[in-house]
Each structure stands twice: as C-alpha cells, then as structure tokens.
Amino acid sequence: MTCEPSHHYQRLVQRAQRDGRIPALAVALHRADRPLWTYEVGAEPDTQFRIGSVTKTFTAILLMRCRDEGLLDLDDPVGRHIDLPAHGELPIRRLLSHTAGLQREPFGDMWDSMRAPDAGTLLSDLAQAERVLPQARRYHYSNLGMAILGYLVGKLRGGTWEEVLVDQLLTPLGLSGVTVRPTGKATTGYLVDAYSDHARPEPSTDFGAVGPAAQLWGTASDLARWAAFLADPAALDPDARVLAPATLDEMRWPLTVTDEALWGTGFGLGLILVPQGERIIHVGHDGAMPGFLAGVYGRRGKDSPPAFGAAVLGSSGTATEILSLPHTLLAEAAKRDPAEIPPWRPGEPAPESYRSVLGRWWSEGYEYVFTWRDGALRARRADDPAGKPPAIFEELEPDRLRTVSGREAGELLRLSRDPASGAVVLMHWATYRFTRDQQTFGS
Template sequence: MAVHRDDRPLWTFQVGSGEALPAGADTRFRIGSVTKTFTAVLLMQLRDEGALDLDDPLDEHLDVPTHGTLTLARLLSHSAGLQREPYGDVWDTLATPEEDSLLADLARAERVLPTGRRFHYSNLAFALLGEVVATKRGTTWAKALTERVLTPLRLTATTLEPPPQAAVGYLVDEYSDHARPEPNMDCRALSPAAQLWSTAADMAKWAAFLADPAAVDPEHAVLAADTVDEMRYPRTVTDEARWGAAFGLGLLAIPQKAHRVVHVGHDGAMPGFLAAVYGRRPGDGAPGAFGAAALGSSGTGADVLQLPHTLLTLAAEHDPVEIEPWTPGEPAPHDLRSILGRWWGEGFEYVFFWRDGKLRSRGVADDPARPPATFVPVEGRRDMLRTESGREAGELLRLTRDAVGTVVRMHWATYRFTRRQETFDTVPASEPDPS
C-alpha cells in the first residue's frame, strides 16, 4: 500500500512473504486494468494535439473489418456495446491474440448491446484504442507509453514485463489456506487494457496525477489539467440500480459518503493479482496530489479493492491538510462591483460575489456543499461573461447598464435577472394583482 500527498513524505506499507521474495516497497505487482487509465491518457494527448476527435468513428483511424462506426468516446467510456473480450476463449486458453489477428477476428466479435444504451465493460475496446495510439504515433503502444507518460512522470517502477523483484500471484483455496501459483499471462494485443506491472508507490503517484494533475505535472508535460477534468466527468453509470460508480473517459468516479467527495481511478485484476488505484481532489481536508494504491498478490483477496478508499478517507480525517489562515482578498474590478449582491431569476434568489479573482454565483437555497458557478470575461465582448463551471456551465452572462454604468439587469443563459423578484412579464412580485 502507499499514500502520496504533497504535504507529507510518501507513506508505504507492506505485509506478506513468499518462498522466493518477501514483500518490500519495490515489489512489483500486476495492476491489470489500471493499465486502461494510461491508454486513455495517451488517446487524450492525441485529441489535444488535434490528431483526432473523440466523436470520430474508429474506422477513421484504424482499418477494421467491422464495428468501425463506434466512436472513440464510446469505446473510452465502455458505452459502445462491444463484447467484453476478443474473439475466442482468452481466459480459458490464456492465449491472447497478436495485433494482426485481433483486427482480423474483429468481424467475429459481437456488439452485444445497442451503442449508447448502457455501460458494458470491454477489454476489446481498449485493445482497439491502443491500436489507434500506435497507428497515430507511428510506433508501438508500449513505446508511446514509456516516452509520453512513464518517463515524464518518473514512474520508473512501472513496466510492461515482470522484473526480478516481481511478486508471484496466487489463488488461495476457499476451504483451506493453501495458495496455488497462477500462470503469468502475456496480454500481447490486449496490453493496452491490462499488461502493466508496478509498485504501490508509483501507483499512488499516478492516482495523485489523475486527481490533481496540476500539482503532479505543473508543466503539463503529460496532459493539461482541464483535459484530466474532462476525463473524470461521468459519462455513464456502471450500475443503473445503485448508481454507485460512473465511468468518464477511461476513469472510474466513485462517490464517497462525505459531501462532494469523489475518488477517481481504476481497479485491476489479473490471474493471482488485484489492484486498486484512486485519488481525491484537494479540499475539505484533503491535500494536493492526494492518491492511494493497494496491490495484492491474491486473485481473490477482494479487500484490497477497498483499501485505497479507506486510506484516503482516514488520511483526510485524521491527518488533514494544514489550515491556511484567512487573508483579505482583492476588491472586485470596478466594472463588476455593481453586480455584487442579491439578484432574482425565474423567481429564485441568487447571490453574486467576487472571490479568488473570479465572479461567482450560488442560489440562496442551494446546498452549501454545491460548488458555485464561476464566470470569466469573454475576450473582445464588453459586458459579456462565460460560465466557466457550475450551474449553466458554458452559457453566457450578459450585463445591461444604466446611463452611469451601473448594472441594472442581467441575462444568464437568456433568463432575466433583476434586483427584485419579478414575474416573467416584468411585474414586481410585490405588486397587487389587478384582477
């Protein structure tokens, strides 16, 4: 296990022994499907460079015999409806396909659900995305991963092949304490979905990057923080009955019991191994660059999957980030000061305020845990702001001033906002009804 945070030394803990190798901080474990988060980042790098669009169909970037109309975004979010594994009995034979046969046999793979209908996990989808990465980069997926993610973030213990200090994965007998070694499987064409080995320390750092990329990668050498935000945004729930987790673009988002706390990352499973790698965004006692990982060498030791969530919760509760003393802020810009205070829109009351260099707004009746809306000026358009986040994200806020320059009316997403409560035909709510 490991916990990474920017205000404390790295914490690691190991327990266990083996005939060949006792557990240590540098013991390497298979991380299984946590590999998918790396493939997702590689694809988003290409998107940010303009080499592709997430709404592109697969066959725009890869020569495939079928399923070419599936979009990259659908494949990333496990909502394409593609079957879980490549054609054949991969987990029965442990014989994974090479890249050419993966594509040649794609016509024999089913679309088991209508595209966009619901979440359906697919290793095949991520194998295809890895092929897209390799094709667009003109190299292998493995080389692209090393050059564009592992090296910039100094994840030196994360490798494709097991090193000498690799742990042995076991299946523990349900009815005794006997541990039987599992076979070591080479994923080959499925590598972008499940191949990697790593340490808990490397994975805690990776979790911290997924939760707080600006702190771990301040130079944006791997990916812009806004892009990682986009990856975290839920696209589909994983279980329509419980709504216990959601998938974004290659990332799992799992709400916790505390207000506004979501852990982002991924789980992994391979024969003899389980992994869980999650981070928490800063705030509410959580520090920056906050990530945790738990890696285990038992394929059925399911408690491993909950450990990162427990570690993040306990660390935030019992060793919270140091409280920064309040300091006076700068006043709002002169041309925005007449906005500050209470306004009414659609019959509801809102407060507009200036904090941390931005205009913000929240409903008076909003849950205090709900983040406010934030606004940024629209370049070249006076008295026009864009909603950057929160309620009505993306919509315009248009200001109307009187002869002396005071803002007397606003339109947010075209809805009128006034200093007093009015009907939609501009009559003050306090006026008596003439009827």
C-alpha cells in the same frame, strides 16, 4: 505523516491481509503535503505486482493526449484512423467509456488457453466479435474495445502502444517502477484455496495485443503517485507536459453508471468514479489478473489534501479486501490527518465596472448572490449548500461574460446598465432575467 495515523493505517493493512488471506500485500499513500507512506506484508519495498485493468487509465491518458494534439476527435468513428474489418463505425468516445456495446473479450477463449492474440489476429478476428448491445444503450465493460484504442494510439504515433507509453507517460512522470513486463522484483500471483490455506501460483502471461487493457506491472509507491496525478494533475505536472488539467476534468465527468438501479459507481473517459458523499469523489481504476488484484484511486473534493492518492496491490486473485482498502485508507487519512486550512487573506477590490453587479439578485423567484473572489465574478443561489462550487464567469467583452464552471457552465451572462449612472440594473443569464427585486415572469 504523524505517528498515530500511520499506526492506524498499518493496522488496516494488516487486518485486510489477514482477513483476505493475501500472500503479499503492498500499500502506499501519496500526498503533496506529507512524506510518502508505504507498508508491506509478505513483500519487500518496491516489489512489483501485476495491476491488470489499472493499465486502462494509462491508455486513456495516451488517447486524450492524441485528442489534445489534434490527431483525432473523440466522436470520430475509430475506423477513420485504422483499417478494421468490422466495428469501425464505433465512436472513440464510446469505446473509451465502455458504452459502445462491443463484446467484453477478443474472439475466442483466451482465458482457457491463456494465449493472447497478436495485433494482426486481434484485428482480423474483429469480424467474428459481436456487438452485444446497441451503441450508447448502457455500460458494458470491454477489454476488446480498450485493446483497439491502444493499437490506435500506436498507429497515430508511428510506433507501438508500449513505446508510446514509456516515452510519453512513464518517463516524464518518473514512474520507473511501472513496466510492461515484470522485473526481477516482481512477486508471484496466487489462487488461495477457498477451503484451506493452500496457495497455488497462477500463470503469468504476456497479454500481447490486449496489453493496453491489462498488461502492466507496478510498485505501490509509483501507482499511488499515478493515482495522485489522476486526481490533481497540476500538483504533479505543473507545466502540463503530460496532460492539461482541463482534459483530466473532462475525463472525470461521469458519462454512465455501472448499475442503473444503484448509482454507486460511474465511468468517465477511461476512469472509474466512486462518489464518497459530501462532494467527494475517488477517481482511478481497479485491476484483476490471474493471482492479482489492485486498487488505485485518487481523492478529490471538499477539504481533500493536494495530490492525494492510494494504491493497494495484492498477490491474490480473490481477496476483495484489496479493492475496498484504497477507499478506506483515503477516507481515514483525510479524517485523521486532514489537510492544512489555508488562512484567509485580503484580496484586490472588484473592478469598477463590476461593483454594481455585486450583491443579491432575483430570478425565477429565487435569490442569488454575486461576488468577486480570486480575480473573477462568481454567483451562487442563496440557498445552495456551502460546499457547492459557485458559477465562475470570464469576460468576453464589456458587459458580456461566459460561464466557465459551475451552474449554467457555457452560458452567457449579459449586463444591462442605466444610461445615466452606468450601474448594472438588469442581467440576463442563460437568457433568464435577473433583477434586484423579486418579480413575476413577464414583469
């Protein structure tokens, strides 16, 4: 990254550390088109911090790998795959999106005793855990639900969640700085006193069977790389050894909002979604554990650099500056050091069979434009905003196409031709008529 933006990012970090009174703070920005940028205050390079619920993103990826390999369906009741004394009817999809209505924590007062249950206790105590809301009623965050899914992943793979995590995610992606337990480079977490500058160390506890929800430790550099993977998997895993990009697209689709009156944050399949305006979204997760906060997000959307992610890790359990800083850094880096603008280059002509489709059509009184770009037929409404993605079609057979993305995704487009000339003179998209001139319904 250039000198001037780097100095600006450094000051943002310094200000956050000062204002938040954070004993140790480590930050990293990952981009495929720039060298990794890191900065620390009160910490050495490659210092490990506890990342709390950022762990959930790893567990979610492991679960989706199981789905992609046919080991489960997201709409299966979780009890179909593991024997549970209660709540086995809850769908896996609902547990993963925090819409199952299950209580937040395992039964008991874990945060008083700081003793997490083992797997046997976690499962046997499920009979005493409450369903606090009806299923699918609304978002309700549940560490207990994610702990159950982590146990499920281990059972399906014939091992433990920890073993599967190391084998299927950490090793293939080269995330050696992310570990289940702290290494010798781990820092201490603190409670910074509200009315003085005294910082008291918080206890470091193994989370046992709740580990799939909040156990991990990591470095800022490795977690910025993980954030970039969540946003742009094809750039970091081009052979899709870890997960197909289409599966991450599915995970990033918002299934619920976290506040019904303020649609500022959504939740997909194990991922937090934070809209940034102008068709830009930050995807990742926050984390909180005694003495630690973390924010790990990748950026997607209009003019975003490739494989663009940020990680902010801090050793204070109350400094909310840690949680806002990754979003600020991503936005500032996109503005001050934007991605290169690729040049336009001439492409191949549209196939003869589609040339009579190109141009303007009308449906429901609105004008649409059909084009051929990058080897596919595309369509958009004439008054769509410039940044709105077009509908893209894929041929199933002659004169019958499927919409694979954009407007009316999944619907059929049928072409009707003039018998004499062979030109397309009428189309039906999602059963709506498309004509070359503006017509009333039933014309």
